[in-house]
Amino acid sequence: MNEREIAEVKKLLKEALQPARDAELGRDLWPAMLQRLDQRSIHVPWWDWALLACVIALSLFFPGTIPALLYHL
């Protein structure tokens, strides 16, 4: 492939697609940004879920540990 073939594909693309460099932003995005900043998503790390799974498994297989767990809560 040479420069001529790149130029041919470029010509095809430009005949079909309008360059987007002149696209205008129709609205101020700051309100959307503020909304995004205000989102306080609760993100639970995977190790917290693992710990919870361990506690549940412990309670199921060794019910005697439940009073000890409750005492430490």
Place this chain on the structure above:
Amino acid sequence: MELLARFAAGDLDAFEVLFCQHQCEVFRWIMRIVRNTATAEDLTVEAFWRVYRAHARFDPATGSFCGWLRRIATNVAIDHLRRSRTEVPLQDDLPAVAPLHPAEQAEMRRQIFCALGKLSPNLRGAVLLALVEEEPYEEIAQALGISVNAVKVRVFRGVRILRKELSQVGAYP
């Protein structure tokens, strides 16, 4: 304190000023890659969100804010292409080039979108920026965080795939 230093320290007012100064430029850059207004607006917010989260990593003494911002915006746009590759067909909401034969033009656009959809997000981004938007290779390289030669390789590979796809449907002479 200088604006960028205040931003790096986490000052929301400084971030707002930077946001207002650069939102149009970021939107236009993302638009060149995703070619859809609503998506580009959402991704502009996403890019600035990443910028805000990473404020502590920005060093105003050594880094160019515009270059850093454009790099993040490019990553956001490419990530979007990666995510949406199998979800929605590639299309844009920009006006078509004034057609001589509208029916043929519409068919050609469809075939070109179809062929572009066959490219990986990295190749598609490089091809659109280099061939449709005619951005300088140096600028594309900075935005993608790769060398100029790597950009040329991506464009070359993208053109090869496009040529093959368009030849198969008879759209390439």
